[in-house]
Amino acid sequence: MANVSVAAEWQLLYDRYYRKPEIYQMKWKHVDLSRNKVACASFGGPIAVIRDDSKIVQLYAESALRKLRIFNSAGILLSETVWKHPGGRLIGMSWSDDQTLICIVQDGTIYRYNIHAELIEPNMSMGKECFEQNVVECVFWGNGVVCLTEGGQLVCIFDFKTMKPSKLPDVPGLAEDDLLQPICLTVREPKYTMSGIAEVLVAVGDDIFVVEEDMVQTIRFDEPSVEDSEMQNDDSGNLIGVVQKMIVSPNGKFLTLFTHDGRIVVVDMETKQIAIDYCCESALPPQQMAWCGMDSVLLYWDEDLMMVGPVGDPVHYFYDEPVILIPECDGVRILSNTSLEFLQRVPDSTESIFKIGSTSPAALLYDALDHFDRRSAKADENLRLIRSSLSEAVESCIDAAGHEFDVTRQRALLRAASYGQAFCSNFQRERVQETCRTLRVLNAVRDPAIGIPLSIQQYKLLTPMVLISRLINAHCHLLALRISEYLDMNKEVVIMHWACAKITASPSTPDSHLLEILLDKLQLCKGISYAAVATHADNCGRRKLAAMLVEHEPRSTKQVPLLLSIGEEDTALVKATESGDTDLVYLVIFHIWQKRPPLEFFAMIQGRVLARDLFVAYARCHKHEFLKDFFLSTGQIHEVAFLLWKESWDMGKNPMASKGSPLHGPRIKLIEKARNLFSQTKEHTFESKAAEEHAKLLKIQHELEASTKQAIFVDSSINDTIRTCIVLGNNRAAIKVKTEFKVSDKRWYWLKAFALATIKDWAALEKFSKEKRPPMGFRPFVEACIDADEKAEALKYIPKLSDLVERGEAYARIGMAKEAADAAAQANDGGELLERFRKTFVQNAIFDTLKMPFQGAS
Numbered sequence: 001m002a003n004v005s006v007a008a009e010w011q012l013l014y015d016r017y018y019r020k021p022e023i024y025q026m027k028w029k030h031v032d033l034s035r036n037k038v039a040c041a042s043f044g045g046p047i048a049v050i051r052d053d054s055k056i057v058q059l060y061a062e063s064a065l066r067k068l069r070i071f072n073s074a075g076i077l078l079s080e081t082v083w084k085h086p087g088g089r090l091i092g093m094s095w096s097d098d099q100t101l102i103c104i105v106q107d108g109t110i111y112r113y114n115i116h117a118e119l120i121e122p123n124m125s126m127g128k129e130c131f132e133q134n135v136v137e138c139v140f141w142g143n144g145v146v147c148l149t150e151g152g153q154l155v156c157i158f159d160f161k162t163m164k165p166s167k168l169p170d171v172p173g174l175a176e177d178d179l180l181q182p183i184c185l186t187v188r189e190p191k192y193t194m195s196g197i198a199e200v201l202v203a204v205g206d207d208i209f210v211v212e213e214d215m216v217q218t219i220r221f222d223e224p225s226v227e228d229s230e231m232q233n234d235d236s237g238n239l240i241g242v243v244q245k246m247i248v249s250p251n252g253k254f255l256t257l258f259t260h261d262g263r264i265v266v267v268d269m270e271t272k273q274i275a276i277d278y279c280c281e282s283a284l285p286p287q288q289m290a291w292c293g294m295d296s297v298l299l300y301w302d303e304d305l306m307m308v309g310p311v312g313d314p315v316h317y318f319y320d321e322p323v324i325l326i327p328e329c330d331g332v333r334i335l336s337n338t339s340l341e342f343l344q345r346v347p348d349s350t351e352s353i354f355k356i357g358s359t360s361p362a363a364l365l366y367d368a369l370d371h372f373d374r375r376s377a378k379a380d381e382n383l384r385l386i387r388s389s390l391s392e393a394v395e396s397c398i399d400a401a402g403h404e405f406d407v408t409r410q411r412a413l414l415r416a417a418s419y420g421q422a423f424c425s426n427f428q429r430e431r432v433q434e435t436c437r438t439l440r441v442l443n444a445v446r447d448p449a450i451g452i453p454l455s456i457q458q459y460k461l462l463t464p465m466v467l468i469s470r471l472i473n474a475h476c477h478l479l480a481l482r483i484s485e486y487l488d489m490n491k492e493v494v495i496m497h498w499a500c501a502k503i504t505a506s507p508s509t510p511d512s513h514l515l516e517i518l519l520d521k522l523q524l525c526k527g528i529s530y531a532a533v534a535t536h537a538d539n540c541g542r543r544k545l546a547a548m549l550v551e552h553e554p555r556s557t558k559q560v561p562l563l564l565s566i567g568e569e570d571t572a573l574v575k576a577t578e579s580g581d582t583d584l585v586y587l588v589i590f591h592i593w594q595k596r597p598p599l600e601f602f603a604m605i606q607g608r609v610l611a612r613d614l615f616v617a618y619a620r621c622h623k624h625e626f627l628k629d630f631f632l633s634t635g636q637i638h639e640v641a642f643l644l645w646k647e648s649w650d651m652g653k654n655p656m657a658s659k660g661s662p663l664h665g666p667r668i669k670l671i672e673k674a675r676n677l678f679s680q681t682k683e684h685t686f687e688s689k690a691a692e693e694h695a696k697l698l699k700i701q702h703e704l705e706a707s708t709k710q711a712i713f714v715d716s717s718i719n720d721t722i723r724t725c726i727v728l729g730n731n732r733a734a735i736k737v738k739t740e741f742k743v744s745d746k747r748w749y750w751l752k753a754f755a756l757a758t759i760k761d762w763a764a765l766e767k768f769s770k771e772k773r774p775p776m777g778f779r780p781f782v783e784a785c786i787d788a789d790e791k792a793e794a795l796k797y798i799p800k801l802s803d804l805v806e807r808g809e810a811y812a813r814i815g816m817a818k819e820a821a822d823a824a825a826q827a828n829d830g831g832e833l834l835e836r837f838r839k840t841f842v843q844n845a846i847f848d849t850l851k852m853p854f855q856g857a858s
Contacts (some may be wrong), residue, residue: 004355014312016295017346017355023333023446023453024340026075034322040335041095042328043462044445044452045310045470046078046115047071047335048101053089060802066321070101070117072451073333077231078474079117085109092138096160097806099470106134106146106411107336108155109161110357115474127165129153139200146187146200148174154211158198167639169216173204184245188269192252199426201255203243219269221274236635241264244285249294250329256297260730264308278308290325292332295345298325305334307343317343320377331459342405342453348398353413362388369416383423391427394420402456405446441467441483450476472497487548491525499654500536503545511545519552538808539568547571560584564591570657577610585614696740704733718743719751745775757784769797778801782810791815791818 031049035057039048050068051057066083083090095101100120110131112120126147146156152174156166174183189200200211210217213564221240239708241258249256254275254451257265262283266276276297286299296309305317319336326333331344347676352360368382386393394417401413414432421427442459445452445467452470454462464487471480477498484491499518506514522528534549546566556579563572569592576584589611592601605611649848700800704713704721708728714723718741725734738748756765769781778797785794791814798814801807808823 007356007620008141011307011315013296013307013309013315014203016309017348017351018292018296018315018343020317020334020341020343022339022341023405024074024448024451025339025342027448028071028075028077031075031337032322033335037090038093038324038335039093039101040324040326040333042098042326043458044073044098044333044454045095046095046474047073047075048095048113050083050090066116068103068113070113070115070476072448073453074448074451075200075340076451078447080117081113081117081119085111088134091135091147092140093138094138097142099473102140102145102160104135104138104145107131107617108135108141108147110731116650122606125165126155126157127167129167130155137183137185139187141187141189143197144187144190144198146185146198148183148185154200156198156200166213168200168211169214171202171204171209171211171216173207174202180433186246186248186254186255188248190250195487198790202250203246203257206240206242208243208246219267219272221265222271243270245289247291249290249291249295250327256289256291258299264299266297266310276308276310278314282305283345288325289577290327290332292327292343293330293345298332298343300325300527305441308506315612328455328458329461333453340454346457347400347403349396350403352396353400360385360396361393362400365390365393365397365420366416367411369412369419372419383420387423390420390424394424394427395431398431402435402438407443410443413437437486444479444483450474450479468494475501476502478658492528495521495525495528496532499533503533503540503542508542511542511548515548519550522552529553529555529558531555531562534562535565538562543567556584558583560588564588569595572609572612573604576606580610582610582614585611586618587816589615589618607839644709700740701736707733719747722748722751723755723758726752727759749774749776750780752786753780753784757788757790762788762789762790766791768794779806782806784809786813 007017009021010019012119029442035052035055036049037052037292043584048068053066067080068083069080070078085105090103091106093101093103099115099131101115103111103113104126105111107169109125110124110126112124114120119216126135128710129151130153132145132148133151133153135147136150139146141846143160144156144158145160146154146168148154154168154171154174156168157163174322184203186201188201190196192197193199195212198214202209202211206220208221209516210219213490238255240259241263243257243261245258247256248254253265253269256845257263257267258280259265260283262280264278264280265274267274277548280299282301284301286301286373286758288298288300290298292298292307293672296307299306299308300323300324303319304321305319307315307317313552319737321337324335326335328342331342332342334341340470349362352358353366354360355363364382364386367381371377371379371382383390395736397417397420403419404410404413414436417432419638421429438456438459441464442456444450445454452467452469454467459467461554464483468480468484468489471477471483472494477494481491481498483489499522501520503514509517518533520531522533531554534546534553537543537549538546543566546562548569550559550562550566550568553562556575560572560576560579563569563575564587569588573585573588573592575586589605592604596604605615624738698714702714704725705711708730712724716724718737722734722737722743725731734752737743740841743751752768756762756768765781765784769778774780780799781797782801783795785791786796794810798807801810801813802822804826808820811817811820812825
């Protein structure tokens, strides 16, 4: 009997059954769909209702002000607002994929609302053409819209996220003079086109055009073998006749046309072949057309809803009140003044169980459970009959349960599946659990208080994540949290959205009390971003609450920037330095640097070592003047002196920066300033003296360059300056430098010997060696000659070396092995030098004839 009562509600369209269960009795009052413009969101979304200003209607105990009201699918009011926008008559409105209500008025202005009837700024426009010519018709799809103007122009927004209007190419027949012809529009969504861009189909009279972003094509459905190019040259028009209404199938493959003579024609968009051609009783175009899944087409006239299939007679449903058809992926929701119904094809699994006279394994299993409950032996008999197909029967019961809206029937089918599963060892046990979990979620959101009547197919297509997002946008946070926990999904998004909504909705609650409420819930989720909630609090003008919230943020990378944005620079600097993250410290330093006066900035960073050191490191490279101010404010005069000294060196690398007199140029002035600053501290006496001598050396070098007219002295060392003077023959200047800087005689002999050897003035070198006895012997002369690769000159001085070891090494360096061996043999070093020479001159037999000083005669 249960099977009979279930199947009795079905309607047969050729060989396919359809059912139309009532989902809700509408909770609203005094809502007449015929007097209003209505926009219904897909996937069981909200319903927007506003009085139709194109109709003359009688007001019944209601305000003359037009109100935009938003209901859930059960007719419970969610929000409302007064409509008081300029721009002319409301032409069309629809919900986008993210449940934003798009409203387009006559002058092309676009007003956007969220589900709480809050206007989303800024308002957008369809462009100049729509403003000048006025919009007469709008066709929406998931995330876009195309508008037709009075002048026959098509303007399209392909994506509501970018809100960029595009003027489409002109369509023949849409000129102002031709607007008396019947015109209808529909859109093929981007995901079903080859180009990935929406195609606008325009029917003008008996011609149908496909309008893309940059081209217009004519299509013919009478001769599928003819190429498009040939079709465009054919001026005879479609044999289908004048098209009065058309829609595209949910998968974008078929086009449904209603012609002037009352025919319903369904054609394949790819092959151009006709799939359905049915002649209706009325030639009046239907008020609404919609696909019911992919199996049939619905047409609605006043009081008559007709469903046409590929073959056979249509099915009629009669209504004594206006209805709105809401296409879904697996059926059509039918909204009336009093109820919401869902028309869909009966799933195969449900048909196999409840079809009258069905003997399928699933039907026998369902019947077996009934016998089992009545303790009848027939239960065992049924199980024996389907033993080989038991897993198939269990699967059918599970699938049928998922497609049911009635909770009692869901339970009965799941009990049948569990009953059969007990006798089926090879069936996956998780299937029943998974379906139960899904149905619990669906039943929760189908509750009239929530009003989202999703089918299981819609739920899978929508995904649980999007469902939770829609719940939190509707402020159903508790249910969203319960579903997230039940499905083991991330709760952070739900809790954060609740916290932000709570702050917005509690303007009069004290900060401390609101903080306790927020922390009580935020602590439920580990790792949640307190900074994001604090940012929202700051945007709502509650800076103190934001500061209290951000204290609980464990991640410095999120905490510090927020502290800066709410003006808590001191706390931000403390948190940044405690984190040890140099990037964060620099972020705070640069922020405070721009916001605070210099002295206040210096005081803030002086007591924090990391911040101070990072600032100094940066300023040394980029901001010398500012760094000087910092050092002066903190009493570090010597650091200013070092900076001045460094600047003088940097200036020397750029000759263009050293303009002025040779003796009193900018560099010398900087060094003298540095010397004066060094002299003010007892700890930097050495630096003061060094700076003084540096300035003195620069002056002398400037004088030398001026006198020699050669830029080779400045920035060279004292040694190099003396050596260069000797090389140039300016012995007097070399002696002056030696005297000014108290160069020792030992260094003087080394420098002059090498300088004379460099210019190969051997006579002068010999004369210099005889002026007086050198303070450190003749070694500088030997080294200078050997370095110049002059052995003959070196032999003049090697015999004069008093140290036998040095003499032996000198002979060895110029390759005189015998003399080196003699010197080594005479040296009193325990034979170490001789042994070293023996290894060096391996092939020279002279060392074998010599005995070590400590060896006796054999």
